[in-house]
Amino acid sequence: MSFITDIKTFAALGSGVIGSGWVSRALAHGLDVVAWDPAPGAEAALRKRVANAWGALEKQGLAPGASQDRLRFVATIEECVRDADFIQESAPERLELKLELHAQISAAAKPNALIGSSTSGLLPSEFYENATHPERCVVGHPFNPVYLLPLVEVVGGKNTAPEAVQAAMEVYESLGMRPLHVRKEVPGFIADRLLEALWREALHLVNDGVATTGEIDDAIRFGAGLRWSFMGTFLTYTLAGGDAGMRHFMAQFGPALQLPWTYLPAPELTEKLIDDVVDGTSEQLGSHSISALERYRDDCLLAVLEAVKTTKEKHGMSFTE
């Protein structure tokens, strides 16, 4: 079967943080978008989130014909997906819910329309179990904010056709993204497995009274966070080995892997730990609203993306290398 890759209509099911990010990205790329979300007041909340993102998208550059007016909010799943060329589900992270939802979505969709799920780490073989034409069903795991961050992890399940993975990567690329094919279906995929390890250690540091949430964030944003935007951990550590590179790095820092630097299993989420994390982050928020911080974050990301792009060009590299 061939799958639709030249898409005109994008369907979004679930319009919270991530769904609204997909809607914003698709609208900015000049598509018609149809959205559905069962929550009361979901349409107004979605339109507000898209409006909050639009300034950053304008700065980045809109496709011809791109408009917030091309968003249509509908009342049923069937209406949402019936005429869609590509479907992206961003419903709550619950296996049972996604299992049932995908049975409904796939039964109502065109058989050759690709279906992507934003799941952060559930397995597609499990939640697409009851899907009609499961060969066109993939995971397309994005990063927040979806409308600016390029990465999308693409994962197939046991019934997904390899051609569907390739076709979905083509579609995501057409939306200005940098797809990464996760070749083995594992919980948490690649990126969330890494982020989750950092998150668990950060919670231990708060729980053990080693540092506040603000101090831990400082340890990331003034150090490794800055270099992570253009060089990953493996290449960074190769340079940290000096001229002898990774072999010397391994010899020098390999023994530290035996030291008790990390705990990895998460700490118990006691009421005190939750309060400490919530109080710490409230102090970090200060008087800023979430939407003001989203605009600040978007401006920072645009500046970083532009700086990395220009610097790569100077070194003869393309942005996606």
Ligand SMILES: NC(=O)C1=CN([C@@H]2O[C@H](COP(=O)(O)OP(=O)(O)OC[C@H]3O[C@@H](n4cnc5c(N)ncnc54)[C@H](O)[C@@H]3O)[C@@H](O)[C@H]2O)C=CC1
């Ligand atoms: N928040 C994040 O940082 C990221 C989340 N994700 C994934 O995206 C998905 C959505 O997460 P968020 O947007 O963060 O959650 P959210 O809670 O912000 O939004 C979920 C939306 O789904 C709606 N919803 C409830 N029941 C539904 C149903 N049966 N069908 C469709 N929609 C329904 C809710 O009304 C809500 O608007 C999850 O699978 C999550 O793992 C992926 C990447 C990052």
Ligand SMILES: C[N+](C)(C)CC(=O)CC(=O)[O-]
């Ligand atoms: C916390 N999270 C697991 C939902 C995070 C993601 O899935 C990706 C991101 O945006 O960090």
